[in-house]
Amino acid sequence: MAGAIAQAVKAKLQPQEQRRLSAAAAIDPAVYEAYLKGRFYWASRTAEGKLKAERFFQEAIAKDPKYAPAWSGLSDTYRQFGIRRLPPREYMPRAEAAARQALALDDTLAEAHASLAGVLYRYEWDWEGAEREFRLSLELDPSSAEAHRAYAIYLMAVRRNPEGLVEVQRAWELSPLSPVINVELGLALARNRRYADAVVRLERTLEFEPSFWRAYATLAMTYEAQGDWARAVPLLEKANSLGNPDAMPWLGYAYGVAGRRREALALVSQMETLARTQYVSPQNVAFVHLGLGDEDRALAGLEKAYEEHAFEVLGFAGDIFDRLRDDPRFQDLLRRMKMTAALARPGATR
Numbered sequence: 001m002a003g004a005i006a007q008a009v010k011a012k013l014q015p016q017e018q019r020r021l022s023a024a025a026a027i028d029p030a031v032y033e034a035y036l037k038g039r040f041y042w043a044s045r046t047a048e049g050k051l052k053a054e055r056f057f058q059e060a061i062a063k064d065p066k067y068a069p070a071w072s073g074l075s076d077t078y079r080q081f082g083i084r085r086l087p088p089r090e091y092m093p094r095a096e097a098a099a100r101q102a103l104a105l106d107d108t109l110a111e112a113h114a115s116l117a118g119v120l121y122r123y124e125w126d127w128e129g130a131e132r133e134f135r136l137s138l139e140l141d142p143s144s145a146e147a148h149r150a151y152a153i154y155l156m157a158v159r160r161n162p163e164g165l166v167e168v169q170r171a172w173e174l175s176p177l178s179p180v181i182n183v184e185l186g187l188a189l190a191r192n193r194r195y196a197d198a199v200v201r202l203e204r205t206l207e208f209e210p211s212f213w214r215a216y217a218t219l220a221m222t223y224e225a226q227g228d229w230a231r232a233v234p235l236l237e238k239a240n241s242l243g244n245p246d247a248m249p250w251l252g253y254a255y256g257v258a259g260r261r262r263e264a265l266a267l268v269s270q271m272e273t274l275a276r277t278q279y280v281s282p283q284n285v286a287f288v289h290l291g292l293g294d295e296d297r298a299l300a301g302l303e304k305a306y307e308e309h310a311f312e313v314l315g316f317a318g319d320i321f322d323r324l325r326d327d328p329r330f331q332d333l334l335r336r337m338k339m340t341a342a343l344a345r346p347g348a349t350r
Helices: 002-012 015-025 029-043 047-063 068-079 092-105 110-124 127-140 145-157 161-174 179-191 195-208 213-225 229-241 245-257 261-274 282-291 295-307 319-324 328-336 339-343
Strands: none
Touching: 029 047, 029 068, 047 068, 068 092, 068 110, 092 110, 110 127, 110 145, 127 145, 127 339, 145 161, 145 179, 161 179, 179 195, 179 213, 195 213, 213 229, 213 245, 229 245, 245 261, 245 282, 261 282, 282 295, 282 319, 295 319, 295 328, 319 328, 328 339
16 A cells, blocks of 8 residues: 555656655665755854864765765855955856766756855856756745745845845745744845834844854944944944954945044955955955945946955945945946846836
8 A cells, every 4th residue: 555655646646756765775875864964054154164164064975976965065065165365266267167977967956056056156157057057946946945045145146135035934934943944034134124123133143142153234324324323334344343354344334434534444454464364355455445436446346346256245235335436447347247138127226
């Protein structure tokens, strides 16, 4: 009887679902354990966690080079090696190669399509290709919180903010305790001008993750969007005090806009000192110069970031850089990044 039921269920599955079940049955437990450890440490989103994740994914691949999920995990890990302060040219091509290897092994693997999508728009600026991969990923696995979250970031990067909010809300429903998803839900609410809801979500996030610098920074920029610098600046100072250099440009920008020029330039100097020993995206320094009102230096920094493919595209696509919208040099930069066409899509807001 059990065998008959199993055959009946199998007959109703799509071919790709049957392949995934067959593959799952054949996985060496040691390979799967190494993969799960890799995903656990990848989710920590710390430099130390990324090193451990890389090691466990490579261990899984060494045991079974044909195990596609490990290649996808390795791709996701490489793509976030910016956290290790490396230039994108040293890790993004490796991320793409690993994602394509995963898909060569199993083109029905949802997470591998999402892995490739992340490289395509963040490094290649292939916006259409990335969206195609995200959609395929979600068709293959509609219950993936990570795919919904990643697609939401893409949508906000091309300023399709209402769609981005829908996707990140779905991610939150699937993974309500993820600090990253909670922060990005707060960001999406703010991008859709639902500031009060954004503040509530971000404050709740800080209740269970009080050391997450991005929660403070996103809350600060929610207040900044409303012109409330009295609340924004102390929150950014708190974010910067937590030791992540990625908070520096946000604080420097705020100091510049608030007229605290000396403090803003001090942060520029700190970033220039850091750049002697680790990679610092030129976009970060450009961000502070924009706050100081020095549009020429800001654009020079953005041009260098373009040459190095070193954009943090979500921040770049936010309202802050709208201050450069009317500058022909900025419009030319958007065109070369293929963002002009992406921002012209239905649903994009300006």
